[in-house]
Amino acid sequence: xxxxxxxxxxLKNIIDIYIKRDNGDFNILGKLINIFIIxxxxxxxxxxxxxxxxxxxxxxxxxxxxxxxxxANTIAEVLKKVVKYILYFIGTVMVLxxxxxxxxSILATAGIGGLAIGFGAQSLVKDVITxxxxxxxxxxxxxDYINVESMEGTVEELxxxxxxxxxxxxxxxxxxxxxxxxxxxxxRGAMRALVQIFISYEEDIDRVIKIxxxxxxxxxxxxxxxxxxxxxxxxxxxxxSNVSLTIIAKTKPMEQWAVERQIRKKVKExxxxxxxxxxxxxxxxxxxxxxxxxx
Numbered sequence: 001x002x003x004x005x006x007x008x009x010x011l012k013n014i015i016d017i018y019i020k021r022d023n024g025d026f027n028i029l030g031k032l033i034n035i036f037i038i039x040x041x042x043x044x045x046x047x048x049x050x051x052x053x054x055x056x057x058x059x060x061x062x063x064x065x066x067x068x069x070x071x072a073n074t075i076a077e078v079l080k081k082v083v084k085y086i087l088y089f090i091g092t093v094m095v096l097x098x099x100x101x102x103x104x105s106i107l108a109t110a111g112i113g114g115l116a117i118g119f120g121a122q123s124l125v126k127d128v129i130t131x132x133x134x135x136x137x138x139x140x141x142x143x144d145y146i147n148v149e150s151m152e153g154t155v156e157e158l159x160x161x162x163x164x165x166x167x168x169x170x171x172x173x174x175x176x177x178x179x180x181x182x183x184x185x186x187x188r189g190a191m192r193a194l195v196q197i198f199i200s201y202e203e204d205i206d207r208v209i210k211i212x213x214x215x216x217x218x219x220x221x222x223x224x225x226x227x228x229x230x231x232x233x234x235x236x237x238x239x240x241s242n243v244s245l246t247i248i249a250k251t252k253p254m255e256q257w258a259v260e261r262q263i264r265k266k267v268k269e270x271x272x273x274x275x276x277x278x279x280x281x282x283x284x285x286x287x288x289x290x291x292x293x294x295x
Contacts, residue, residue, distance in 0.1 A: 126178035131160040147184040191256040193249045198242040225255035242279040
């Protein structure tokens with residue numbers, strides 16, 4: 001045991017020769033090693049805390065506050081960012097102390113300076129406060145499909161300062177939370193699928209409706225995304241060259257477009273099979289009975 005302690009002390013003395021000065025302070029190499037160790041410890045602590053947050057929120061899913069997994073994921077991401085910023089701030093202070101920089105004076109100056117720039121940072125404070133209200137009022141969460149003014153898409157990230165929304169074309173909108181005044185959440189509750197069917201005036205309306213009823217029944221029985229319907233509202237418009245019939249259905253969130261596409265496909269296939277004409281623009285040129293031409 002004594003031999004092990006002596007070897008350890010000998011190794012420590014050798015290391016001290018390379019990383020410390022004669023007065024016992026760390027040299028540049030020693031400071032770089034300490035910085036590396038600080039960063040490594042911070043990353044390990046962040047990883048550990050992230051796992052604790054994930055496990056805690058996973059166990060609490062289903063409680064009244066955590067409405068669903070999307071909200072739990074959003075809260076988890078925000079907490080992880082807050083922890084990361086705090087730990088990196090502590091690490092920065094430790095590194096500054098290592099280089100004999102008076103952090104107390106810096107913090108005091110930052111406090112005084114904070115009052116000076118407070119008026120200039122009003123928008124930042126507004127963004128953060130709005131972010132808290134968005135999060136805890138559960139206005140939307142990561143994975144929700146929302147509309148903010150002219151911007152529409154899926155929420156990829158909800159932070160305390162900004163919300164990131166990606167639209168169908170792939171564009172990523174980075175929106176300061178303070179600018180979000182009115183938001184439309186298109187993911188909460190049942191969604192409506194609406195399809196308009198156009199037929200010519202020459203077709204038998206009752207026959208067409210009977211065919212559409214068969215299509216609606218088939219989709220209702222075979223598509224789990226349909227919660228109610230599809231239902232035929234009947235004739236909803238009489239156009240210049242067509243009769244309009246409307247079909248509606250209630251679907252699961254984000255499934256309304258798929259249901260609409262399925263209805264249109266089934267209608268087209270049925271109309272082709274039953275020889276029901278879908279009107280389209282055409283011009284008839286009269287030049288005598290034998291020369292009449294339809295374009």
